[in-house]
Amino acid sequence: MKGPAITGLALLIGSMGLYAQQNPQAELDIEAFIEERFAFQEEDIPYEDLYESLLQHYFQPLDLQEATSTDLQSLYLLSPKQIESFIHYRDQLGKFVSLYELQAIPDWSLATIQNLLPFVVINSSNPNQSFPGFQRMAKAENAYLLLRHQKVWQTRKGFSIPDTLNNGDLSNRYLGDPNNLYLRFRLQQAADFSLGITLDKDAGEAFTWDPQTKRYGFNFLSFHYALYNKGRLKMLSLGDYQLQYGQGLVFGSGFSVGKGAETITTVKRSSTGVRPYTSVLEAGYFRGIAASYSLGRMEGTLMLSNKARDANLQFILDSMDNASSYLSSLVLSGLHRTENEIQKKAQAREQNLGLNLNYQNTSKTFRIGTNALYTGYSQPLYPTERVYNQFEFRGKSNSVHSLYFTYNYRNHYFFGETAISKSGGKGHVAGLMSSLNSKVDFSMVWRKYDRNFHTFYGNAFSEGSRPINEERLYLGIYFKPNRKFSWSAYYDYFSFPWMRFRVYAPSVGHEWLSKLKFRPNKQLTMFFQFREETKSRNLLSEDQPSSQYLLAQGKRQNIVWSLNYLPDRKWQLKTRVQQSFYKFTGKKTKGFLIAQSLSGEAGAWRFSGSLALFDTDDYENRQYLYEKNVLWAFSIPNFYDQGLRTYLLAQYKINPRLTIWGRWAKTSYTNREHIGSGLQEIPGNKMVETTFQLRYQFNR
Template structure:
C-alpha cells in the first residue's frame, strides 16, 4: 500500500510537468541525443556504424522490471549514482507499475526520464504464449522499409569513357546513379528477431552474375535469432555481432567514445549476441552463435565463415612458385568499376570464438574471458610501408582476453587485458563514480601496443582501432540543478610507433567543455569548446622535404546552439560553428551558421535548414548533424565557401504506411568543379533526393 501512495503523490505533483512533455513515448529527439554523445564530430568516427548500433537499442527497448546493470549502462544515459538508485528502489519497492513511477526514484529528474523513455518499457509478460509462428505473425514490431537516394548532377564516373593513348578506355562506373535500400524485419523484444537487408550503392550494376559474385543487389544481410529459450539466452543463425568486455576482442554495438557525455561513454557493456541488420559490408560474423546460462555462468560459442572483399595477387614464394596473397582488405563495400568488382568476395575469413562470463548473485561483480581465432583463405601480406611494419601479417590470428567489472554503490570499476598471437597486448582500466548527486567523474587508462592485432575490437581510444596507442582520459560532469549542466574531459595520448601521415613516434592531447542551460522544456541553450593537438608530417607542405619532420596541428572548435519550441507545432534551432587550425606556422579558419525551422502536425512533420559556410581549407571543415528519413544518418563535412539547405517531410498515410521525402542541395561559390576522380562533378552544386516508405504489419 505504501508504494501505491507514493505513485499517486508523484502523479499529482508532476501532472503539469508531464503535460509539458515535448515528444511522445517511444520517440527520441535524435538531434539532441547525437549532440550529447558526439559533441564535436570527428572525422575518424564511422558514424553510420555507430548509428546502426544505436538503432538496435531503440528497436529493442529494455524491460525495466527485468533489466540488469549491464543493460542500463549500455544506454549511455544514466550515471552510476542513478543506476544505483534505480536498482535500490526496485529492490525495496518491487517491480515498477508505470513508467511515471520513475519520478519517485531519487536523482531521476524529468530531463533524465525524457532521455530514457524511448529505450525502455514495462512488460510483465514472462511466458511466451502461442507458437513461434503465431507470435511472429501477430507481433506489432514487423515492418518493411524501402529507400531510394540519388545525386542528380552527373558525376564523371557516369559519363562516356575516354580513349587513352594506347587505345584502352578509361574506367567508368558500370551501373546507374541510383541508391536502393530495403529492410524487412519481424521481431519481439527478448523473444525473436528475423531480418533481411539488401542494398545497392550508386554506380553499382543491378545484375545477376555469379562469376563476379553479384546477385542482383550488391549486398545482402540476413539473420534469425531466438532469445530466452530455457537456459539458452540467445541462438543466432546468419549475420550477427558480439559484444563482451571492454571491446578489445568483441566490440560490436553502440560505442560513441569521446563526446559531450563525458562519464557514461567510457565504459562498454557485455550485451552478448546481437543480430546484424546494417548495410555496412564489414565488421560482422556470418554463421552460428549461441549463449547458454548455467547458473551464474554464461557460455557463448560462435563460428563464422564470411566472404571478404580483397585485393588478391600472385607472388613468388620461397620455392619460386606462384602463391595467391591478400595485399589489402577493402572496407568501402563499393563495386562500381571493373577494379572494384574484381575485389568482391575474393577472400574468405573463418572465425571460431568463445566467451565465458560469471556474474555474482548480487550483480555487482562480473568476470569473463574471450577467445577468437581468425583464419584467412590466403596469407595477408601488406605492401610494406615504414608506418605499417607492425601491422598484422600472415594467415591466422588468435586473441584472448580477461575482463572484469565491479560495482560498489556509486562506483564502477572495469577493465580488460588481451594478447594477440603476435605477443602484442592491449589493456583498459577505468572507473566511473558519482562523487555527489550533482558531480560525476570518470577515469580511463588504455595501452594498445604497436603489434596488438584485434580485427573486431572497438575499444575506447583516439584512433579508430585499438593499436599503437596509450593514453589517459578524465571526465567530469557537474549538474547543480535541472537548468544548468557543465561537462568536461581531458585526454592525453601517445602513439609509440609511426602512423599514417606521422612518420615518427608522436603524442597529442584533447580537451572539451560544454555548458548547457535549459530554462524550460521549450528552450535549450549550450555552447562548447574543443581543442585537439596532434602531430603529423610537415612534408605535405611546400618547403619541407623530410617525411620525418613533424609539427603539432592544433585544431580549435567552437559551437553555440539554441533550440526553441515556439508552441506545440513549431520549433526553431539556431547554431554557429567556428574553427581554427594551426600547423607549420600557418593559421587557417572556418565557420558555419545554420537555421532550422521544424513543424509537427501529427500526420505531417516538416523539417528544414539553411547553412552558410566558409572555410579556408579541408582541415577546417564543419560538421553539423542533419535530420534525415527514419533510420538514416547524416553528418556532412562542409568545406570551402557556399550554402547548403534541405527540406524533409514525413506523412503518415495510415496506421500501416508512412512516407518520407527529403531534398538537399549544396551550392559552392568558390569552385566550378566539385570532387575529384570519378566522383567529380562539373559545376558548383550538388543536389540529392531521398524517398522512403515504411509498411508496418499488424497495425
C-alpha cells in the same frame, strides 16, 4: 521512505508531464541522441553502424522490472548515482506500477526519463507467447517493410560517356546507374525472436545477376534470425551478427561512443552480448551461428563465422612457374562500381571461432569474464610495407584472448580488460565512473595498447580508430549545480610510441573539451562548447630534410554555440554557430558555419528544414552538420570552401500502416567550378540530392 505517497505524487505529476507510456519508441529522436553524445563529428566514426546499434536497443527495449545496473549502464544515459538510486528504489518498493513512477526516483529528472523512454518498458511479456512459432511471427509487434531511394541529380564523371585513351581503350566509368536502393524487411517481437533481411545497392553499382563476379541483384545482402530466452538458451543467432563483451579489446562491435560531450556514461563499454547485424556496412560483422547459454550465474557464448571478404589479391610465380597468392589488403568500402572494384569482391574468405565465458555474483554487482577469438584467412595477409606499418598484422591467422571485469560498489563503477594477441602484443584498458555526490560525476580511463597488438573486431576506448600503438589517460567530469545549469569537461593526454600514418616518429598529443549548458525552462536550451586538440604530423615534403623525417604540432580548435527553442510540443527552432581554427607550422586557417533549422508537425504531416552558410579556408577546417533525414537514415555532411546548404524533409502518415517520406537537399558553392574529384567529380558548383522512403507496417 514514504513509498505510497511518493508514488501517488509521481502518478499525479506524470499525468501532466509524461505522456508517452504506451508507445515510448515513437518518441525516439536519433539525431538528438547522437548530437548530445558526440563532441564533434569525425570521418572515421561508423555512423551507419552507430545508428543500427541504437535501433537494436530501441527494438529490444530493456524491461525495468528485471534490469541490472550493468543493463542500465549499457544505455549510456544514466550516471552511477542515478543507477544506484533506481536499484535502491526498486529494492525498497518492489515492482513498478507504471512508467510514470520513474519520476519518484531520487536524482531522476524529467529530461532523464524522456531520454530513457524510447529504450525501456515495464513488463515486456509477449501476449502471443502461447502461439506456435509461425503464428507468433505473423503477429509480431514490430513488423514492417521499408523501401528507400536516393539519388544525386547532377551527373558525376563516373556516369558520363567514357573517353578514348591513347592506346584505344575506353577510360574507366561506373557500370551501374546513379540510383541508391535500399530494402529492409523485419519481423521482431521483443525478448522472443527477430527475423530480418536488408538489401542495398549503392550508386554506380550495376543491378545484375552474375555468379562469376558474385553479384546477385542487390550488391549487398544481410540477413539474420535470432531467438531469445528459450529456457537456459538466452540467445541463438543465425546469419549476420555482432558481439560486444568486456571493454572491446576482443569483441567490440556495436554502439560505443567514447570521447564526446557526454563525459561520464560513455567511457565504459557494456557487455551487450550477441546482437543481430542489420547495417549495410560490408565489414565489421560475423556471418554464421552464435549461441548464449546460461547455467545459473555462469553464462557462455560460442560463435562460428565463415564469410567472404573483399581484398586486393596478388600472385607470385616461383622459379618453377608455380603460382601462389596473398592478400595485400582487405577492402572495407563495400563499393563495386567499376571493373577494378568488382575484381576485389569476395577474393578471400575469413573464418572466426570465438568464445566468451562470464560469471556474475548473486547481487549482480560483480562480473568477470574471458574472451577468445581465432581468425583465419584463405590466403596470407601481407600489407605493402611502409615505414610506419612494420608491426601491423602479417600472416594467415591470428588469435586474441582477454580477461575482463566490472564491479559496482554503491555509486562507483570499476571496469577493466587485458588482452594478448598471437604476436605477443598486449592491450590493457581500466577505468572508473563515479558519482561523488548528487551534483558531481567523475570518470577516468587508462589504456595501453602495444604497437604489435592485433585485434580485428576490437573497439576499445582510444584516440585512434583502432586499439593499437597508444597509451595514456582520460579524465572526465560532469557538474550540475541545479536543474538549469550543467557543465561537462574532459582532458585526454595520449602518446603513440611508434610511427603512424603521416607521423613518421613517436609522438604525443592532448585533447580537451568544455561544455556549458543552460536550460532555464522546458522550451529553451542553450549550450556553448569548446574543444582543442593537439597532434603531431609530418612536415610537408618540401620542408623535410633528406636524411630524416621531422614532425610539427598541429593545433585544432572548435567552437559551437547552440540555441534550441520549443514554442510548443509540435514545433522546434534550432540555431547553431560553429567556428574552427587550425594552426600548423606557424600558419593559421579558420572556418565558420551558421545554421538555422525548423521542424514541426501539422495533423498527419511532419516537416523539417534547414539553411546553413559556411566559409572555410581549407579542408582542415571542414564543418560537420547534423541534419534530419528519413526514418532510420542519417545525414552528417561536411562542408569546406564557401557556400550554402539547405534541405527540406516531409513525412506523411497515410494510415496507421503506411507512411511516406520525401527529402530534398542542395549544396551550392560560390568559389568552385566542380565538386569532388575522380569519378565522383560533378561539373559546376551545385549538387542536389533527393531521398524517398516508404514504410508499410504489418499488424497495425
